[in-house]
Amino acid sequence: METSLISPDNTWALWAFVTGWAAVSIYLEQKYAWASKMSGAIIALIGAMVLANLNVIPLESGVYDAVWDYVVPLAIPLLLFQANIKKIWQESGRMLTIFLLSAIGTVAGTIVSFMLLKDVIPHLDKLAAMMAGSYTGGSVNFAAMASKFEAPGELVSATVVADNAMMAVFFFVLMAIPAISFFRKRYQTPHMEEVEADTSENNGETQAASFWQRKEIALKDIATSVATAFVLVAVSFQLAEFFAGVVPSGEGVNIFYQVLGAVIGDQYLMLTTLTVLAVIAFPNYFGNIRGTQEIGTFLIYLFFVVIGVPASLALVVTTAPLLLVFTLIIVVINLLISLVLGKWFKFNLEEIVLASNANLGGPTTAAAMAIAKGWHKLIVPILLVGTLGYIIGNYIGTGLGLWFQTFM
Template identity: 85%
Template structure:
């Protein structure tokens, strides 16, 4: 196995890289027009992918695990603190509808891809279950389905590599679609128009720089926002673990307990729900905290750097080229269904691309895209709807996996 220039256990160097590259990505996005169009999120992802493939940084490290286990959970409540709950419920209904329509594309793509490749890829019934779950809610479902169907370790690793490589490319495509005149001419784009209307007339200032203006922030703001986020994560995760431990689980329990466990026994869904509740109960407290969006967004940028790291293109080409074809078919079908059904049911382009992102990447990547684009009114709705994908995806993955097993 090739070794990287920075060792996996060189913790400080890797944290320096993650934070440094995230900061550089934000700087480029706010300084140069070309970078603003690409978005800092994509710059962060592509840079990490390039350095990992050049063996400068390792593909796996406990530092990356820390981002998944600690940074991402902290970012979620921080980004929910400034939410207007009444507007969320008014707008999330539309987002839920397009999310479910987009999920139809995932199901159709998985079935088509399975039928085409089941004779040439071993254990495709297990892979199909994993990817159907993952592409209806994100990586949480991937892990759940791989454990449920007891997929071989090397199979899981190869699929993860193919998945991450495809996601890196797919996120770039989704970021680019709103800037393409063909799509803008076919869909309404109210959120993009709102952002563009708010950009100042300074030609030297990018759209991102205009959006992320300097704001007044105090030491008390930093202290209360970070401390509150830590408390919410701690309470939510302990509550979810408690309920998961007392609610009956397994294949023999009835559907009520399965659904209940999926709702209140899931850490991220509990975190989102509890944060929304406390913001609703104490609106004045959260409205008076400054800087939560900025801190949460920086944490999300660390996440974007990390998801670019495992996309080892050489490993995909040498060990699992057909897996790349398998996930490509699913991704293309999801995007096709999202665009066609979104147009048919008169959804905005921003809602369509975010729904597709939430299906394939999960709520975190979709929220990060909304943040990067400045679509503030869609951040919370896509977080809430995308988090529901954790439950929906597990049932879709389980159903398709059990069906595929009978076809092998």
């Protein structure tokens, strides 16, 4: 295997790259019109993808794991401190509906892809169960289905390679769709119009620069926001771990306990719930903290850089081309069905692309997209709904996997 210019254990150099490229992406987005239209998120993603595949940075590192394990959990509460709690349930109801409609796309895509490729990809019943779970919930469901159906390790690794590459490309496509006139003419886009209206009189500044105007912030704001985020993450993750150990789990367990364990034993669902409850209970405290959106958004940009480091595209082409086709079919059908059903049921374009993102990429990537686009009213709903996808993902994956076994 080729070695990268920056080795995986060169921690300081990799942190310098991740934070530095995030900063460059934000600077370009706020400085240049072309970058503002593309969005800093895409710049962060593409830059990391290119450098990873040119072997400048490694494909795997403990630094990337740290972003997933620590940076993303801290970003979530910071971005929820200023959430409009009054509209959460109203907006989440709409988002839940389009999320479930998008999940139909995942099921249909998995069935079509399986039927087309079951004779040429070994153990596809197991892999299809894994991808159905993952493309409804997330990596948690992927791992659960891989364990449940005892998929061969080398095939699991190859599927991860194909999935990572596909998700990097898919995220780029989803970010681009709202800017394409074909879609804007055919779908309602109230959240995009609100962002554009807020930044219409920007004296020649880009939309991003106008939105992220310089604000007054004190040392106390930084201290309280970061410390509160740490406390919420620590308490939430400890509670989730406790409940996961207390609630009965495993094969043969009553479905009530399975659902209960999936809800209160999930770290991100617990974190989102506790943060929302804390903001409701102490509105003045959270409402008076400045800078939480800025700090949280910068942390999310570190996440954008990391998800732009996919498994090697060359490795996909040489070792898993059919698996790439397999995941591509699922992704395309999910997006098409999401757009068609979303149009039919009169959903906004922003809700549709976020729901598709939450299905295929999980709540974190969907929330990150909402943040990058400035659709702040949709951040909390898509986090809540996307996290609930972890629950139904295992059931969808299990059901399809058992059915697919009858064809093998």
